[in-house]
Amino acid sequence: MHGMVFEDLAVEVMAELPTDEARGEVLTLVEAVRKDPRAWLDVRDPGSVEEIREAFGARCWIQYMPHSGAIEVREIGWAG
Template sequence: MVFEELAVEVLAEPPTDEARREVIALVELVRADPRAWPDVRDPGSIEEIREAFGAHCWIQFMPFAGAIEVREIGWVG
């Protein structure tokens, strides 16, 4: 698992400990089956960008070589 710099910064300061646990659980779920989540890349883009949503968080990621690269993390609410 690889986290982009901005994702690392966001994960370092979640709104609550519960939020941090939720995003980690979502990342683990995505890592197990990354292509089960919708592809949201822009038309013509060669990068495969996917998004996954939890109850209070979301992540944007790229699957590659049996791993995922987390590009963005967001909090709902």
């Protein structure tokens, strides 16, 4: 997947998702974020220089950092 980097924790969560459908839902959200990374909520702590954002799908969420032309997925959550 061009323009995406997954942190170790995010990779572990992806591997533990219960179905291919669940992985597909997360990857669909990641792709939507990659296309427009600044459309989602900025959740960084006051004074932080790291831009951290969160995006939500129907049963999943991701926390990521936008970089020029790419995103770094830090965490993935699954509520399904």
